[in-house]
Amino acid sequence: MNIFVCVKQVPDTETKITPTGDGSFIETASIKWIMNPYDEFAVEQALLIKQANPAANVTVVRVGSKKDTEALIPALAMGADEAALVEAGDNLDSYSIAKALKGAIEKTGKKPDIILAGKQAIDDDCLQVPQILAEMLGLPSVSVIVGFEMNGAAVKVKREVEGGALEVYEVSTPVVLACNKGLNTPRYPSLPGLMKAKKKPMATYSLSDVGVSEADRRVKYSGFRLPPEKPAGKKFDATDAAKQKDVVGQVVGLLRTEAKVI
Amino acid sequence: MDFSLSAEQREIRELALKFAKNEMIPHAQEYDEHGKFPTEIFKKAWELGLINACIPAEYGGAGFSAIDGVIIGEALAYGCMGMNTSFMANDLALLPIVIGGSDEQKKRFLTPFTQEFKIASFCLTEPGNGSDAGGIKTQIKDGGDHWIVNGEKMWITNAGYADLFVVYGTIDPNLKHKGISAVVVDPKTPGIEIGKKEDKMGHRSSDTRGIRFNNVKVPKENMLGKPGDGWNIAMSTLDHSRPLVASSALGGAQRAMDLSVHYAKERNQFGVPLAKHQAIQFMIAEMGMKIEAARLLVYKSAWLCDQGIRNTEIASYAKAFASDSCMQITTDAVQIYGGYGYSKEYPVEKLMRDAKLIQIYEGTSQIQRLVMAREILK
Structure with missing residues (x-):
């Protein structure tokens, strides 16, 4: 079984955001980058599935710029088997990111069974990469999941809806699942895990390696401004x-x- | 010269800080208030590999450098200086074995600490001998096929929970330093009486007790080195442990500064945030300056350790400067918080109480200055 986890690296929640002088993006130089908290639930779920299916392989994939502390490393330290990084700017739109993720998954040569991601990234809050990715791959997807069970070749997931009610879905694999808080309690990466992480394979691709160009951009950011005080x-x-x-x-x-x- | 941490060291720090922020800070106040020993948190930290950083890789440890050790120490102390005292006491107790133990002793005593969660105590101080560690009264006598230990120890961290004691005593008080010896003792050995938990000003979650040894039989093979090697083992242990203790002061100071900066930006007086008042700015600038200088000393003292260069003088600079700075910074943090700072509802008064102990244990700030002067003037 091949499990993929899409992670994003986002500014720490305590970061003071400053737009760049020309308003084209935010200042990234002094930002402390962390793994998107919702993606931690996705990594943990992948590892829980792997615990129940020891033959499963977990690959973590990220699109974005190289960082001082790479978020793929703690994911490997938690227990993922391998990683792939698509080097790109940090202000790509959701469509380009989804296309790059698809390209990176295909580059591994592994046929995905389950693709997990956080339901949203806490920086731009777009909430659409998992769905776009599923569409591009021609796969079903369920978002905002808070419960997961393997059920033979299918998965049974619970999805949170307005008013605290739950919808229960049974979906055939391969499937894309966008995870919410409450799905599980992410483990900490351990120090011995961190040491082992260094020896795990990490592939690095450029955007053109995975078939993404500037022409794929659907959204162009025209201005970043702080909200009025x-x-x-x-x-x-x-x-x-x-x-x-x-x-x-x-x-x-x-x-x-x-x-x-x- | 390169002042930057390696990618791996940055990752170690992130991991330890994450643990400190999520698992220690939210519980620090409660454990402090009730003087509760943090068994669960200690165990969780052990499971993540944050404890016993001093155990070499060949005995099952992670093979961390002294710099890695102080990075972890600073992060855990950021979470809670009191809990970190308990955590750090394991390193302090195991270091004499790392430094003075035979290969067989290291396998016998260190490896089990890497296989299951265990707690250790370093037993040096006595009711009558603190700074004057050379004046140890506890006796280690040759009883034929075993040693017999008699005496009393005081302020022993983790004493009520320990699975292993490293006990310093003398084979002959007339030999002064040359008579001091160290033995590894099983706390369950008959004749050991463990006293009540001390009710302390700070570090209230760490377990501190007196221990009495009444004709305690210790196997011959549990002596570290030869009889009389104890003083050198203890001094060498301190060279390794002082950077670590200094890192703990650094972590506490950093937390006090982060809280102060946050509060100074949030609280308004005279219509502007505290941070706009120069009186507050000066205190915060002083904090930043002292922390930066302390960190450089801590890293350098650990780096010397890793290079195998004698670090006695620099380690004393680090320990005294970091702990004195921590006291000043935590006191100023209370000042910046004003009336709220003096209330137990806010986190800074605990930091101030915790800071005080670091100026006292592992060689007082005054003893550190004696060591410095001795090194400079020799």
């Missing part, structure tokens, strides 16, 4: 019962004229 909140004193009516009037008035929410 939030003004401080207003406090209203309604402790004096006699003045409460006035205060309520003021609040309603401001909600109409200033906040324009009613």
Whole structure:
């Protein structure tokens, strides 16, 4: 069984984001990059499947620039068998990333049975790479999964929907699954695992190696700006019962004229 | 000259810091408040290979360098200086075996620590002898086919949980330093009385106790080196352990600084964030400067260790400077937090209490200066 896990490297959640001078992207020089947290659930799920099927092979794939601390390394340290990196800029659109992932998966020569990814990357929050990838590969996909079971050649997955309800799907493999928090508890990479990770195969490709060119770009980012600073909140004193009516009037008035929410 | 860490060292640091942030920081306050020993967290850290960094690869260890060790130490202390004292005590107790043990002893004592989760204690200090370690009163007598240990030890980290003690004693008090010897003792041996847990100001999660040895029989093959080798083993252990203890002060100081910077940007006074006030900026600048200098000393003292160059002087610089800086930085962190800093609801008062101990154990800041002066003036 061949399992692929698509991971993205994203700025640490505590990063202070600064747009570049020309607004074409964000400053990446001083960013601390981490593995996209949702992708950790995908890596863990792949390793859980491997535990139950020791013959399974887990390949982690990433598209993006070379980083100071490579996210594929902790994935290998957690227990993945091999890795592939497609070197590219960090501001590709979802379509190009999906196409590059498809190309990298095909480059390995392994026929995928299960492809896992995080449901979204926490940097651009596009929530579409797994679905586009599935479409390109002609495979079924289920997103936002919080439960997983192997069921012969099929998988049974639970998917979260609005209001906390769960949908249960039985899908034939090969399949693309986009993982959500709650699916499992990702293990830590261990230090001995880290030492072993160095000896595991890691292939590196360029975008042209995997058949992606600038012509594949569907979305061009025209400007990155910080959101306007939030003004401080207003406090209203309604402790004096006699003045409460006035205060309520003021609040309603401001909600109409200033906040324009009613 | 290259000041950068290798890719592998950066990965080790990331991994250890992730553990510190996810598994230690969220529980540090609770363990501190109740003086609870962090068995589960300790075990989890062991499972990830973060404990016993000093065990060489040929005995089942990961084969970390001293620099790797201080990188891990700093990260774990960032999580909690108190818990890290318990973790670090394993290295401190196993180092004398790494340094002075025979191949057979290393296999017998070190390898089991790589195979299952075990805890060790380093037993040097006595009720009457702290800084004056040469004045050890505990006696190790030749009992024919075994040694007989009698005496009392004090402030022994992990004592109530240990699977192994390394005990320093003297074969003859008249021989002074030349009589000091080290034996490996099974804590379950008859005649060992372990005292009650000390109620400490800081490092409250780490287990600290007195131990009494009453005619404790120790196998002959458990002495490290020859009778009288103990002093050199202890001094060499300190050369290795001081960078590690210094790294712990560094981790605590870094945490205090990170919290201070965060708070100074968030809290407003006189209509602007604290960070806009020069009085606060000066304290934060001082923190950054001291941490950077301490880190260079810590890394250099560990690097010398790895090169096999005697590091006694630099290790004392590192230990004294890092721990004194940690005290100053954690005190200033409380100052920056103001009234909130003095409350147990906020994390900085614990850091200040924890910092104090690092100026005391493993050679006080004053003893470090004696060592420095002796090295400089010799």
